[in-house]
Amino acid sequence: MAPKLTVTRREFVKDAGGLLIGFSLADSAVLPRVLAAASPETVAAPSPGRLDSWLRIDKEGLVHVFTGKPEIGMGVGTAYAQIVAEELDVPLDHVQLVMGDTASTANQGGVGGSTSIMLGAKPLRNAAANARFLLTQMASRRLGVPADQLEVKEGVFRVKGDATKSVSYADLAGGGDLNDALKVSGDGFGLNVEGPGKPKDPSTYTIVGKPAPRVDLPPKILGHFKYVTDVRVPGMLHGRVVRPSGVGATFVSMDETSAKAIPGFVKTVVKANFVGVVAENEWAAIQAAKALKVTWTQPKQAFPEQMDLYAYMRSAPVKASKETLKRGDAAAALSNAAKKVEASYEFPFQSHATMGPGCAVADVHADGITTVWSGGQKPHELQKGFAELLRVPIDTVRVVWVEDAGSYGRPGFEDAAADAVLLSEAAGKPVRVQWMREDMTAWGTKGPAVLCDLSAAIDAQGEATAVQFTSRAFSGGETHFRPGDAGNYLGAQLTGIPNTTGVDEFAQWGVEAPPYAFQNVHAMAHVIPAFYDSASPLRTTHLRDPEGPATSFAVESFIDEIAAATGADPIEFRLKHLEDARAKAVLTAAAQKAGWDTRPSPKKAAAGGDVATGRGIGLSTRNGTYVGTVAEVQVNRKTGAVRVTRFVCAHDCGLIINPEALRTTIEANLIQSLGRGLKEEVTFDRSNVTSVDWVTYPVARASDVPDRVEVVLINHPELPSSGAGEPSSRATAAAIANAIFDATGARVRQAPLTPARVKTALDAVRSA
Amino acid sequence: MSAASLKVNGRVHHVDVDPKCPLLYVLRDNLELNNPRFGCGVGQCGACTVLVDNRAVRSCQWIVANAIGKEIVTLEGVETAGKPHPVQAAFIAEQTFQCGYCLNGWVMTTKALLDKNPSPSDAEMRNAFESLVCRCGSHVGIFAAVRRASQSAKRSA
Numbered sequence: 001m002a003p004k005l006t007v008t009r010r011e012f013v014k015d016a017g018g019l020l021i022g023f024s025l026a027d028s029a030v031l032p033r034v035l036a037a038a039s040p041e042t043v044a045a046p047s048p049g050r051l052d053s054w055l056r057i058d059k060e061g062l063v064h065v066f067t068g069k070p071e072i073g074m075g076v077g078t079a080y081a082q083i084v085a086e087e088l089d090v091p092l093d094h095v096q097l098v099m100g101d102t103a104s105t106a107n108q109g110g111v112g113g114s115t116s117i118m119l120g121a122k123p124l125r126n127a128a129a130n131a132r133f134l135l136t137q138m139a140s141r142r143l144g145v146p147a148d149q150l151e152v153k154e155g156v157f158r159v160k161g162d163a164t165k166s167v168s169y170a171d172l173a174g175g176g177d178l179n180d181a182l183k184v185s186g187d188g189f190g191l192n193v194e195g196p197g198k199p200k201d202p203s204t205y206t207i208v209g210k211p212a213p214r215v216d217l218p219p220k221i222l223g224h225f226k227y228v229t230d231v232r233v234p235g236m237l238h239g240r241v242v243r244p245s246g247v248g249a250t251f252v253s254m255d256e257t258s259a260k261a262i263p264g265f266v267k268t269v270v271k272a273n274f275v276g277v278v279a280e281n282e283w284a285a286i287q288a289a290k291a292l293k294v295t296w297t298q299p300k301q302a303f304p305e306q307m308d309l310y311a312y313m314r315s316a317p318v319k320a321s322k323e324t325l326k327r328g329d330a331a332a333a334l335s336n337a338a339k340k341v342e343a344s345y346e347f348p349f350q351s352h353a354t355m356g357p358g359c360a361v362a363d364v365h366a367d368g369i370t371t372v373w374s375g376g377q378k379p380h381e382l383q384k385g386f387a388e389l390l391r392v393p394i395d396t397v398r399v400v401w402v403e404d405a406g407s408y409g410r411p412g413f414e415d416a417a418a419d420a421v422l423l424s425e426a427a428g429k430p431v432r433v434q435w436m437r438e439d440m441t442a443w444g445t446k447g448p449a450v451l452c453d454l455s456a457a458i459d460a461q462g463e464a465t466a467v468q469f470t471s472r473a474f475s476g477g478e479t480h481f482r483p484g485d486a487g488n489y490l491g492a493q494l495t496g497i498p499n500t501t502g503v504d505e506f507a508q509w510g511v512e513a514p515p516y517a518f519q520n521v522h523a524m525a526h527v528i529p530a531f532y533d534s535a536s537p538l539r540t541t542h543l544r545d546p547e548g549p550a551t552s553f554a555v556e557s558f559i560d561e562i563a564a565a566t567g568a569d570p571i572e573f574r575l576k577h578l579e580d581a582r583a584k585a586v587l588t589a590a591a592q593k594a595g596w597d598t599r600p601s602p603k604k605a606a607a608g609g610d611v612a613t614g615r616g617i618g619l620s621t622r623n624g625t626y627v628g629t630v631a632e633v634q635v636n637r638k639t640g641a642v643r644v645t646r647f648v649c650a651h652d653c654g655l656i657i658n659p660e661a662l663r664t665t666i667e668a669n670l671i672q673s674l675g676r677g678l679k680e681e682v683t684f685d686r687s688n689v690t691s692v693d694w695v696t697y698p699v700a701r702a703s704d705v706p707d708r709v710e711v712v713l714i715n716h717p718e719l720p721s722s723g724a725g726e727p728s729s730r731a732t733a734a735a736i737a738n739a740i741f742d743a744t745g746a747r748v749r750q751a752p753l754t755p756a757r758v759k760t761a762l763d764a765v766r767s768a
Numbered sequence: 769m770s771a772a773s774l775k776v777n778g779r780v781h782h783v784d785v786d787p788k789c790p791l792l793y794v795l796r797d798n799l800e801l802n803n804p805r806f807g808c809g810v811g812q813c814g815a816c817t818v819l820v821d822n823r824a825v826r827s828c829q830w831i832v833a834n835a836i837g838k839e840i841v842t843l844e845g846v847e848t849a850g851k852p853h854p855v856q857a858a859f860i861a862e863q864t865f866q867c868g869y870c871l872n873g874w875v876m877t878t879k880a881l882l883d884k885n886p887s888p889s890d891a892e893m894r895n896a897f898e899s900l901v902c903r904c905g906s907h908v909g910i911f912a913a914v915r916r917a918s919q920s921a922k923r924s925a
Contacts, residue, residue, distance in 0.1 A: 073867030220868035223803045223843035230802040283793040355869040355903040406867035437808040671905030694812040702897035705907040
């Protein structure tokens with residue numbers, strides 16, 4: 001038996017010994033009640049059309065919520081608890097969540113696209129509202145008064161004006177099923193359920209919108225929390241993988257002598273080019289993987305020299321194209337322009353470089369139930385993909401999500417889990433795989449490199465009349481961000497299963513960067529082919545805000561360049577060319593909080609001193625969320641070193657659920673994206689990624705953290721919530737680049753903004 | 769393999785391990801102490817930090833033989849009598865961290881820092897933390913928690 005990390009819905013029912021309670025709905029003609037059928041002990045996901053698939057109330061009155069959405073470190077679990085507690089009027093700590101276990105939670109598509117609140121909370125809110133509706137009917141019957149004479153506080157119904165008459169949720173429904181039918185719409189991220197119970201009017205909220213301490217933080221900080229790295233299954237072995245000597249290298253032979261000499265060594269596993277070792281303990285597995293001598297064929301020279309990356313991208317064939325914005329005739333306006341501004345921006349491959357390099361435990365039983373514990377963001381997709389990988393029916397595979405390190409997309413936790421599946425299948429025992437650092441940083445998936453060319457027309461009156469944008473980028477989905485196919489996983493590709501899952505995903509102005517309302521606009525996006533079609537260490541997928549930071553770096557830098565060319569203040573210029581009131585509002589709020597010095601950039605050079613200071617703005621508009629970020633920087637003119645001294649970030653994501661967790665999420669996004677803007681760049685040679693650790697792939701460290709980080713939250717209770725997990729990552733690099741320009745007049749158009757690149761730009765200004 | 773006695777969180781444990789095995793794997797796999805975490809295995813991130821004789825060290829870089837006879841404290845051993853250590857209380861109060869995978873390193877390093885220097889300057893704090901990684905970027909909350917813990921250390925001094 002596996003250790004119990006979570007109580008599943010069915011186990012819960014069993015433990016509670018509850019009676020199945022049914023209830024006729026008022027409008028049962030519309031929503032025929034589904035009689036509870038004896039549920040077979042399979043591992044199939046529960047039907048979303050039943051209320052009890054989402055929510056149950058136990059004998060103690062605790063509300064158990066079942067969601068296919070995992071927590072990935074931003075506090076969404078606490079927000080869900082707030083939403084459910086609000087609808088049911090129970091204390092926040094009465095809500096307990098089961099997240100991402102495919103056997104007990106509905107398939108909500110997993111986590112992605114900053115949609116966990118925007119879309120993922122809807123069915124939870126509606127399920128809670130319908131539970132409230134049913135409980136109210138039950139209480140009305142039990143207490144013999146009409147529903148409108150009841151009030152609820154902390155899970156107890158009372159008759160208005162008669163304190164003697166009360167009944168609790170636990171008394172009414174404790175241990176039983178609220179097994180009414182719900183109307184299901186959509187699927188994946190868009191899965192929703194509705195019934196006769198309607199959610200509260202947001203203006204009456206008392207729990208949602210108030211700061212709530214994150215439920216996961218005390219156990220984590222006190223050391224009681226269990227991550228996926230801490231899953232231990234009886235009889236579990238430890239596995240490590242041995243990757244090819246480079247892209248396209250194939251297995252020739254191996255010498256196991258040294259590996260076999262390691263105490264605890266169990267076996268090597270070779271399936272085509274997938275090589276791994278299994279041992280009784282972790283240290284033995286690590287040593288055996290190191291000791292195993294594998295001979296590989298020469299790797300392919302599939303990558304260009306790193307210094308030639310952008311030249312390569314410019315000349316590479318185009319695989320797919322998309323027009324993302326078109327208004328007026330930009331080409332004509334450009335050919336008639338009194339003045340033109342032209343610039344190109346380059347953004348490198350970046351790594352998820354997760355804090356924990358990826359870990360999973362797999363217990364494969366070809367003839368029975370296979371269980372995989374993984375921290376991947378999309379457990380139901382993994383269930384599908386692993387069933388295909390093992391060639392077994394999907395209902396025999398259970399993926400139990402257990403939190404891993406922050407994932408920021410599809411980092412390779414999925415690949416690590418597939419490695420565990422392959423090794424467990426071969427070993428006939430449960431196998432835990434934790435990747436080594438280089439397995440993640442070098443062989444994990446990457447965010448794509450993006451190249452953007454922009455040009456603007458300025459007329460005789462000094463007005464910007466047209467902007468043209470062309471991106472050439474690797475796809476944001478060479479490895480599909482929904483890991484639901486066997487060919488999606490690195491290990492599977494090494495065994496010879498082709499990656500047929502890739503999609504063309506573009507770097508789009510208008511989607512990944514704000515659509516300014518110039519008279520004439522034309523934006524084209526091109527995808528260029530992957531360097532190598534299978535098992536490449538430079539394969540791309542979603543990394544926090546796919547293409548957003550890259551496209552915004554280009555567009556938000558270029559908007560500043562046009563502002564400078566027309567002698568306008570960067571914020572005033574933006575306000576003039578924006579139509580959306582909420583976009584304008586975040587700019588104004590950020591400017592006000594920052595004490596923005598309204599004037600054109602660059603700043604007039606201050607006399608003397610090696611250190612110049614400046615301020616820059618970046619705007620992000622993403623799927624209903626608006627972010628204005630002001631960066632203040634110090635630039636060392638001698639060394640090119642940049643230090644961000646202050647961030648001010650104004651953030652509007654509609655209705656705020658938990659302002660405290662939102663603020664810390666934004667702060668973290670700002671610091672992470674500061675690192676991406678100033679330091680992060682995947683390095684590679686002709687056959688390998690050479691970023692293998694925290695030295696060769698540097699991220700933000702303590703010395704990089706600004707002295708002041710200020711977040712301005714703009715709440716719109718009248719609007720639905722939109723996403724907040726990613727948008728504040730988007731415009732940071734541009735805000736910093738704009739501040740560097742403001743300080744020095746030097747424009748750096750290649751990210752990250754390293755001292756060497758800033759120095760080169762400074763030298764160019766000096767010699768101009 | 770050889771028998772070794774390790775004193776961890778005040779208790780002596782007898783383990784049979786390869787003396788060259790890094791302390792990290794012995795703590796995790798033999799003693800099932802989960803908080804020293806594998807982040808890089810090369811001493812660059814601090815996720816595996818433990819206190820050895822009150823000094824914050826990287827357990828992925830310490831072979832177990834060198835830990836024999838020393839007082840080892842992990843995050844599990846920082847709480848006393850079910851009460852959070854003031855450093856833990858400060859991190860909880862500041863709602864620090866996103867995923868929290870790295871927090872073992874930050875909490876243990878903060879404890880070691882404040883035990884030696886209860887009122888670190890901003891520069892001293894950044895310097896003590898420069899060798900730690902928080903990939904999520906929770907540094908703003910971390911710094912706030914350290915200042916809060918420093919205040920409470922001063923109050924109780």
